[in-house]
Amino acid sequence: MSDLWGRVDALLSGAERPSRYIDREWGAVHRPDAAYRVALMYPDTYEVGMANQALQVLADRLATLADVACERVFVPWVDMAAALREAGVPLFTLESCLPVSECDLLGITLPHELAYTNILGALDLAGIPLRAADRGEADPLVIGGGPAAHNPEPIAPFFDAILIGDGEEAVLELVAAHRSARRAGVGREEIVRSLARVEGVYVPSLYGAGPGGRLVASAGAPERVKRRVVRDLNEFESPACPVVPYADVVHDRATVEVLRGCSRGCRFCQAGMVYRPVRERSSDSIVRDAVAALTCTGHEEISLTSLSTADHSQLADVLRRLARRLEGTGIAVSVPSLRVDSFTLSLARLLGGGRKSGLTFAPEAGSQRLRDAINKNITEDELLATVRAAFGAGWRRLKLYFMLGLPTETDEDVAEIGHLVARVLAAAKEVTPPRERGGIRIAVSVSTFVPKAHTPFQWEGQLPLSGVRHRQAVLREAMPGKGVELSWHDAETSFLEAALARGGREMADVIERAWRSGAGFDAWTEHFSLTRWRAAFEAAGIDAETAAEAPFAEDAVLPWSHIDSGLAPAFLLAERRRAYGAETTADCTFGDCTGCGVCPSLSADLVLAGERRG
Amino acid sequence: MAEGFRLRVCHRKTGRLRYLSHLELVRACERAARRAHLPYAVSQGFTPRMRIAFGPALPVGTAGEREYFDLLLTRYIPADEVCASLTAVTAYDLAPLSCSYVSGREPSLAAALTIACYDLDVKGGIPPEDLRHALDALLRAGTLSTEHKGKTKVFDLAAALPKEPEVRSSEDHTTVRLTVRMGEQGSLRPDVLVRTALGHDVPATVTRTDLLIDDKGVWRRPL
Numbered sequence: 051m052s053d054l055w056g057r058v059d060a061l062l063s064g065a066e067r068p069s070r071y072i073d074r075e076w077g078a079v080h081r082p083d084a085a086y087r088v089a090l091m092y093p094d095t096y097e098v099g100m101a102n103q104a105l106q107v108l109a110d111r112l113a114t115l116a117d118v119a120c121e122r123v124f125v126p127w128v129d130m131a132a133a134l135r136e137a138g139v140p141l142f143t144l145e146s147c148l149p150v151s152e153c154d155l156l157g158i159t160l161p162h163e164l165a166y167t168n169i170l171g172a173l174d175l176a177g178i179p180l181r182a183a184d185r186g187e188a189d190p191l192v193i194g195g196g197p198a199a200h201n202p203e204p205i206a207p208f209f210d211a212i213l214i215g216d217g218e219e220a221v222l223e224l225v226a227a228h229r230s231a232r233r234a235g236v237g238r239e240e241i242v243r244s245l246a247r248v249e250g251v252y253v254p255s256l257y258g259a260g261p262g263g264r265l266v267a268s269a270g271a272p273e274r275v276k277r278r279v280v281r282d283l284n285e286f287e288s289p290a291c292p293v294v295p296y297a298d299v300v301h302d303r304a305t306v307e308v309l310r311g312c313s314r315g316c317r318f319c320q321a322g323m324v325y326r327p328v329r330e331r332s333s334d335s336i337v338r339d340a341v342a343a344l345t346c347t348g349h350e351e352i353s354l355t356s357l358s359t360a361d362h363s364q365l366a367d368v369l370r371r372l373a374r375r376l377e378g379t380g381i382a383v384s385v386p387s388l389r390v391d392s393f394t395l396s397l398a399r400l401l402g403g404g405r406k407s408g409l410t411f412a413p414e415a416g417s418q419r420l421r422d423a424i425n426k427n428i429t430e431d432e433l434l435a436t437v438r439a440a441f442g443a444g445w446r447r448l449k450l451y452f453m454l455g456l457p458t459e460t461d462e463d464v465a466e467i468g469h470l471v472a473r474v475l476a477a478a479k480e481v482t483p484p485r486e487r488g489g490i491r492i493a494v495s496v497s498t499f500v501p502k503a504h505t506p507f508q509w510e511g512q513l514p515l516s517g518v519r520h521r522q523a524v525l526r527e528a529m530p531g532k533g534v535e536l537s538w539h540d541a542e543t544s545f546l547e548a549a550l551a552r553g554g555r556e557m558a559d560v561i562e563r564a565w566r567s568g569a570g571f572d573a574w575t576e577h578f579s580l581t582r583w584r585a586a587f588e589a590a591g592i593d594a595e596t597a598a599e600a601p602f603a604e605d606a607v608l609p610w611s612h613i614d615s616g617l618a619p620a621f622l623l624a625e626r627r628r629a630y631g632a633e634t635t636a637d638c639t640f641g642d643c644t645g646c647g648v649c650p651s652l653s654a655d656l657v658l659a660g661e662r663r664g
Numbered sequence: 665m666a667e668g669f670r671l672r673v674c675h676r677k678t679g680r681l682r683y684l685s686h687l688e689l690v691r692a693c694e695r696a697a698r699r700a701h702l703p704y705a706v707s708q709g710f711t712p713r714m715r716i717a718f719g720p721a722l723p724v725g726t727a728g729e730r731e732y733f734d735l736l737l738t739r740y741i742p743a744d745e746v747c748a749s750l751t752a753v754t755a756y757d758l759a760p761l762s763c764s765y766v767s768g769r770e771p772s773l774a775a776a777l778t779i780a781c782y783d784l785d786v787k788g789g790i791p792p793e794d795l796r797h798a799l800d801a802l803l804r805a806g807t808l809s810t811e812h813k814g815k816t817k818v819f820d821l822a823a824a825l826p827k828e829p830e831v832r833s834s835e836d837h838t839t840v841r842l843t844v845r846m847g848e849q850g851s852l853r854p855d856v857l858v859r860t861a862l863g864h865d866v867p868a869t870v871t872r873t874d875l876l877i878d879d880k881g882v883w884r885r886p887l
């Protein structure tokens with residue numbers, strides 16, 4: 051084991067925010083004598099990566115193996131990466147300050163497409179060959195997992211294996227498979243093959259091009275990789291003692307995941323499709339784990355996280371119990387976002403502090419027709435009633451999220467966003483005393499729709515950039531000028547996301563070329579250059595526009611056809627048809643099963659802590 | 665700080681944790697107080713905050729052997745018990761060294777602590793005589809001006825350095841020992857002083873070894 055600390059230390063006095071690199075936080079686990087070492091990496095800075103709950107959960111699970119060490123790795127910021135390269139110091143883990151290349155397994159989170167170049171940068175800095183095919187016996191196994199794994203192809207050649215779905219159980223099985231294959235004395239090829247026997251694990255090297263663009267599995271690998279699902283979250287305690295960062299990280303607070311999955315059924319939303327079925331944790335275990343995490347970390351805030359926390363059938367009960375436990379401590383309870391249809395004043399009051407931070411709602415579309423088409427079941431009346439209630443009770447700030455370029459969208463739909471915002475503003479003013487109206491802040495944030503795998507819109511192409519710009523102009527025109535702050539999510543970044551998210555294995559060349567020509571930290575606007583990416587597409591002989599914008603035929607073999615998310619293709623197609631007919635589909639947690647196929651095909655079931663009331 | 669029990673904690677900030685910024689240090693100490701389940705007082709208002717107050721901030725990268733904060737408790741707990749429970753939940757390099765109650769009427773640490781002692785370990789084989797000569801020459805010049813974010817500060821060295829700097833050397837490194845008086849202008853940074861004296865950058869580790877109260881000419885520790 052080579053401890054790099056002395057050499058890292060020498061570089062820190064010149065580094066921006068050195069506390070990113072020093073380890074020694076409260077809760078960091080050191081196992082110098084471990085027989086097996088896992089490096090878990092988030093492909094962005096410390097501040098972004100430390101907010102990732104999945105890594106905390108995986109570290110917690112790995113800590114149950116007594117002779118295994120789990121160490122954190124983040125991508126050094128540009129200044130430090132340059133200093134490390136110049137000094138010849140490789141990428142290191144935080145806990146032991148070991149070269150990442152000396153670990154047995156390198157697990158990498160796949161949060162979104164814009165992190166791909168950072169993965170290559172990190173592998174290179176670690177001295178690990180970029181492509182799995184070039185790695186030798188001494189190199190760690192490189193295993194990915196996370197939201198972007200649902201279309202693994204664009205990065206498949208860089209990984210020895212990719213986990214599709216929940217990691218709580220699979221991560222232990224992967225370590226066990228690796229260790230037992232090693233004990234058997236087999237070589238890397240056999241080791242990697244043995245990983246394919248773990249449920250939910252995709253080993254790209256075992257799949258080759260077959261007839262009609264279909265990927266064909268070689269012997270021993272499943273024809274389609276079934277997404278891994280944890281049946282009951284109550285079986286896993288939420289991490290009680292996660293690492294407490296010194297640095298001001300993105301979500302600097304303790305967290306408890308209160309439920310997984312969401313079946314509201316928004317048709318553009320990949321998370322809402324691929325994390326089904328809904329599995330709630332019981333209020334007892336939420337309160338127990340929240341108190342445990344606060345006790346162990348000393349955090350000043352506990353966040354109850356999930357895709358749609360307000361849907362939890364016992365949220366009010368949980369909030370009341372926590373409020374009682376935390377009285378007089380100054381510790382705040384927060385939830386990531388509220389939905390218009392589940393917002394109630396009593397809920398918002400239980401959350402305290404909500405008034406200054408403001409409310410956040412996501413109507414996503416301006417017209418009722420388009421909201422129906424995307425299955426965003428919010429009516430304008432509900433939205434306005436909520437706004438009146440909130441502003442009447444003293445709230446002054448509201449943030450609204452919308453999307454441009456949704457399937458079936460017209461200029462009129464987009465202009466409707468402006469009109470809707472105007473009516474929201476009027477409703478807010480109406481119930482706010484005249485003296486206080488100057489304090490009203492409505493922020494409108496608009497992003498571009500990116501079609502994603504395993505959604506009813508997976509066949510759609512993205513609206514061309516010129517079309518996005520035109521719709522932005524339409525929206526700007528229709529927006530009330532005063533009292534509203536309008537901001538855009540960068541359309542060029544969304545274009546790249548679409549091109550990568552819809553791509554197949556050929557995209558790996560583009561990603562590698564883009565990285566070689568200097569791309570990195572693409573999610574950081576100041577580092578993103580579409581020109582550089584366009585050159586990479588061109589050099590790889592791939593048309594970026596076609597990749598992002600050409601729709602797939604309904605009978606086409608999609609690049610992710612071999613990944614079985616559990617969703618029935620017939621369900622996705624039917625949902626697409628219903629979208630075109632502006633017909634909505636109900637949420638199965640409030641009523642009957644709507645036949646998405648996940649429960650029967652993954653032998654899972656809805657887990658509700660109580661009855662949900664719509 | 666009033667109504668309550670004002671506990672003064674002396675702690676170190678050493679090793680790797682010298683890289684913490686002041687804000688990071690503040691947050692780390694607050695979290696330790698919560699982990700220790702101390703009955704800390706909380707301010708009123710929309711964002712209730714722990715009633716905790718620190719001495720003069722250390723720059724990122726500078727270690728401290730005796731740093732201080734005052735924490736207001738709502739309930740009396742023997743100081744050594746508080747110290748023990750804080751120690752149990754604090755990283756070694758931030759650990760408390762001693763705790764004691766002080767009167768609520770005493771001025772704040774930030775106002776009271778005006779004398780800081782530093783050790784600057786200079787690396788890179790600079791002969792101690794050269795250092796001594798360079799510092800002497802700078803002291804004779806009498807002033808030092810620094811530029812920070814477009815603002816110029818001029819330090820009167822006779823006032824800023826109430827004691828003559830000492831230069832000591834052992835086999836492999838040279839140590840400059842400085843005593844600095846902190847005024848309205850803020851504190852003269854020891855690394856800046858040495859850099860200016862030498863006319864170039866030198867790799868050095870800086871440690872604030874003590875913080876003192878100047879009580880009408882008598883220097884004493886705040887604890």
Ligand code: SF4
Nearest residue numbers: 638643644645646649
């Ligand atoms: S199979 Fe039915 S119950 Fe299960 S998630 Fe899908 S729609 Fe809901």
